[in-house]
Amino acid sequence: MQIPREILDEIALSEEEYLEIVRRLDREPNHVELGMFGALWSEHCGYKHSKLLLRNLPVESSRLMVNPGEENAGVVDIGDGLAIAMKIESHNHPSAVEPFQGAATGVGGIVRDIFAMGARPIALLNSLRFGPLEDVHNRHLFNGVVGGISWYGNCIGVPDVGGEVAFSDCYSGNPLVNAMCVGLLRSGDLVRARASGEGNILILVGSTTGRDGIHGASGLASRTFEEEREMRPTVQVGNAFMEKSLIEACLQIAAADLLVGMQDLGAAGMTSSVVEAAEKGGSGVVIDVSKVPTREQGMTPYEIMLSESQERMLLIVTPQNEKAVMDICTDWDLEAVVIGQVTDGDTITVMDGTNVEAYLPINILTDPPLYRTQSTIPDYMNTTRFLKESEVQLPTESPSSVLLRLLSSDNIASKEWIYRQYDHQVQTNTMQGPGGDAAVLRLKGTSKAIALATDTNGRYCYLDPLSGGAISVAEACRNLACVGAEPLAITDCLNFGNPERPDVYYQLESCVSGISDACKAFGIPVISGNVSLYNETRGTAIWPTPSIGALGLLEDAKLTTNTAFKDAGDIVILIGSNSLESGIESLSGSEYLEVIHNTIKGSPSIDLALETIVQDTCIKGIQAGIIKSAHDCSDGGLAVALAESCIAGNIGLVCDQGIKGRWDTALFGETQSRIVLSVSPDEIASFQELALSTGTPYVVLGIVGGERLIVNSLLNTNIAELSYVWQNAIAVHINS
Numbered sequence: 001m002q003i004p005r006e007i008l009d010e011i012a013l014s015e016e017e018y019l020e021i022v023r024r025l026d027r028e029p030n031h032v033e034l035g036m037f038g039a040l041w042s043e044h045c046g047y048k049h050s051k052l053l054l055r056n057l058p059v060e061s062s063r064l065m066v067n068p069g070e071e072n073a074g075v076v077d078i079g080d081g082l083a084i085a086m087k088i089e090s091h092n093h094p095s096a097v098e099p100f101q102g103a104a105t106g107v108g109g110i111v112r113d114i115f116a117m118g119a120r121p122i123a124l125l126n127s128l129r130f131g132p133l134e135d136v137h138n139r140h141l142f143n144g145v146v147g148g149i150s151w152y153g154n155c156i157g158v159p160d161v162g163g164e165v166a167f168s169d170c171y172s173g174n175p176l177v178n179a180m181c182v183g184l185l186r187s188g189d190l191v192r193a194r195a196s197g198e199g200n201i202l203i204l205v206g207s208t209t210g211r212d213g214i215h216g217a218s219g220l221a222s223r224t225f226e227e228e229r230e231m232r233p234t235v236q237v238g239n240a241f242m243e244k245s246l247i248e249a250c251l252q253i254a255a256a257d258l259l260v261g262m263q264d265l266g267a268a269g270m271t272s273s274v275v276e277a278a279e280k281g282g283s284g285v286v287i288d289v290s291k292v293p294t295r296e297q298g299m300t301p302y303e304i305m306l307s308e309s310q311e312r313m314l315l316i317v318t319p320q321n322e323k324a325v326m327d328i329c330t331d332w333d334l335e336a337v338v339i340g341q342v343t344d345g346d347t348i349t350v351m352d353g354t355n356v357e358a359y360l361p362i363n364i365l366t367d368p369p370l371y372r373t374q375s376t377i378p379d380y381m382n383t384t385r386f387l388k389e390s391e392v393q394l395p396t397e398s399p400s401s402v403l404l405r406l407l408s409s410d411n412i413a414s415k416e417w418i419y420r421q422y423d424h425q426v427q428t429n430t431m432q433g434p435g436g437d438a439a440v441l442r443l444k445g446t447s448k449a450i451a452l453a454t455d456t457n458g459r460y461c462y463l464d465p466l467s468g469g470a471i472s473v474a475e476a477c478r479n480l481a482c483v484g485a486e487p488l489a490i491t492d493c494l495n496f497g498n499p500e501r502p503d504v505y506y507q508l509e510s511c512v513s514g515i516s517d518a519c520k521a522f523g524i525p526v527i528s529g530n531v532s533l534y535n536e537t538r539g540t541a542i543w544p545t546p547s548i549g550a551l552g553l554l555e556d557a558k559l560t561t562n563t564a565f566k567d568a569g570d571i572v573i574l575i576g577s578n579s580l581e582s583g584i585e586s587l588s589g590s591e592y593l594e595v596i597h598n599t600i601k602g603s604p605s606i607d608l609a610l611e612t613i614v615q616d617t618c619i620k621g622i623q624a625g626i627i628k629s630a631h632d633c634s635d636g637g638l639a640v641a642l643a644e645s646c647i648a649g650n651i652g653l654v655c656d657q658g659i660k661g662r663w664d665t666a667l668f669g670e671t672q673s674r675i676v677l678s679v680s681p682d683e684i685a686s687f688q689e690l691a692l693s694t695g696t697p698y699v700v701l702g703i704v705g706g707e708r709l710i711v712n713s714l715l716n717t718n719i720a721e722l723s724y725v726w727q728n729a730i731a732v733h734i735n736s
Helices: 005-011 015-025 031-040 092-097 099-115 136-156 216-220 240-255 269-281 301-306 319-331 399-407 458-463 465-481 502-522 591-597 608-623 637-649 663-668 681-694 719-734
Strands: 074-079 082-090 120-130 160-167 176-186 201-206 261-264 284-288 312-317 336-343 347-352 355-361 430-432 439-442 449-455 486-495 526-532 545-554 571-575 627-632 653-655 675-679 698-704 708-711 715-718
Touching: 005 015, 005 031, 015 031, 031 269, 031 301, 031 355, 074 486, 074 526, 082 099, 082 486, 082 545, 092 099, 092 136, 092 176, 099 120, 099 136, 099 176, 099 240, 099 261, 120 136, 120 240, 120 439, 120 449, 120 545, 136 160, 136 176, 136 240, 136 719, 160 439, 160 449, 176 449, 176 486, 176 526, 176 545, 201 240, 201 319, 240 312, 240 319, 261 269, 269 284, 269 301, 269 312, 269 336, 269 347, 301 347, 301 355, 312 319, 319 336, 399 591, 399 637, 399 663, 399 715, 399 719, 449 465, 458 465, 458 502, 458 545, 465 486, 465 502, 465 545, 465 608, 465 627, 486 502, 502 545, 502 608, 571 608, 571 637, 571 681, 591 663, 608 627, 608 675, 608 681, 627 637, 637 653, 637 663, 637 675, 637 708, 637 719, 675 681, 708 719, 715 719
Parallel strands: 082 526, 120 160, 284 347, 486 526, 653 708
Antiparallel strands: 074 082, 082 176, 120 176, 201 312, 201 336, 261 312, 284 336, 347 355, 430 439, 439 449, 449 545, 486 545, 571 675, 571 698, 627 675, 653 698, 708 715
């Protein structure tokens, strides 16, 4: 029963797991079978260290159309016979090895998850993390990832409408590339990823199968990087034009009601696609790998079963519908072949012509051991959690100088250099695209619109994983509130280090608890997602980074707004606070503290009860036509939020509200649950009545007008100067 350690390392299985496989099968698996177990028992497919934690996330909603985790994506009903499919997923490790193809195929994979549900992909978003751009290798990764995302999304005609990008040393060499896709479907047209009905056939359609991506799920995505190991062959190669044909063909087949089920071939390729579809259908399957079209000579059954070649879909159809399906595939110039059929058993049989290559019970393949690591608080938290006022001296430079430095920080500066490479107007649904708090897309034929946002703050999660997880959800939903949308659901991508380390497991466990707390406060479910673990390079883990993708609904698309101050004379109000006074704790984990003081300390916190009140007031005020602009007050604090609204509207602001105590905490502290609003003088009484009815604290800051941002005697800066610094920082760093 001895098996070479290098074989188990290749498929990321432990000796104990191998022995468990032998025990359950009551025999040793052969080479193909072992590869299949390695794929489906991998962290990427089996969620061995996270599934027990994910069960604590709230999943209840009257709008939910599928149970989270049971299908390729989550689906929520938005009324008028329409539904939204949504999911976010990682392609971190492939992007670290081959940034262009890693990011491109990440987009392709998440899009297939959406149209596999019978939904037309209508929007892409992303959540990205890189090391500092001053480093040449980080710039290489950054340029490659942005190029891959733009190339793939632009070619398939799906608009990239939003996202977020941040930079920190901990992501050097290990970028995070989280791709989110949203699809629209008629509520009655939902397609399931199920292989059922004895005698029904399995059709493989799309690209030929090559050796790219073998061990992608079990190797590349389920362990930490090792410098001596060549990872390049595990990265998939994409064909965006093939994907476009697949989208149209599969949606046409679904619309013609020719499908029993549909599943994409993503992580672990044919192994996961066939096995998971059979499990969901409560059936067995037999497939013949000799029928699979290959692009390379001499491919073995092992390679064919584990290849992660892109742009492939598995269709389950009745024999009577075979010709109709094949004809549609031919019309779209797609190769389609019958590779197997559904059986009445509970096993998968893999044939190579007349030879049996694998014969395995499906319920064992899909039931990996689950682990709960004993968690311990990371040692660093003993020193980072306490931020003393004596440690943070007021800078000698002026507040205006500090503001300019923050606006030129890569984390705060405009990301236009990135998103101008994306087509965000294709399909002509985009009402608000990248650059604001949330994207807004009209739903043609209705009065409705949806709002979309991604958000997280790894620095907060590093300092306090519980609060950081809650803040990530709150900020994503706050972005929706700032365009007037009611939050409906979130999807999450949990990016962490090695979960077998007790300190990393503590981060994961705490962040999940924080996400759960926030979702319960907002009354929204987590409908889909992905977990990306083992994000470490040379023994150093990334910050815990739970990327949150949020979906909101506007019943009336006309009742929305954006971040820009509009007209001279409008009144600017800060809700969520009744003064500009802030204690030193407001600097916890702030961009100001890192950029100006080179320090990462403190205990970020959030009052979820206040947060829900603030967001409710913002939504109601926008929907009532009272609020003319709204902007989330987050990274960089109040001064940055005011500057960004001035830049967006190309108009100034005079703020005469008094500040007591330290100006840095008041201007640059990142106290949560605050939104900067503007209202016309005619609506100020209506706003005050609304704030009183909801119990929302607020303070009037000043009046819109002029060409400068003025805050008492502290800040007095020309908007053109602020705009120039903010808009050009990323380009300067990229070209340096």
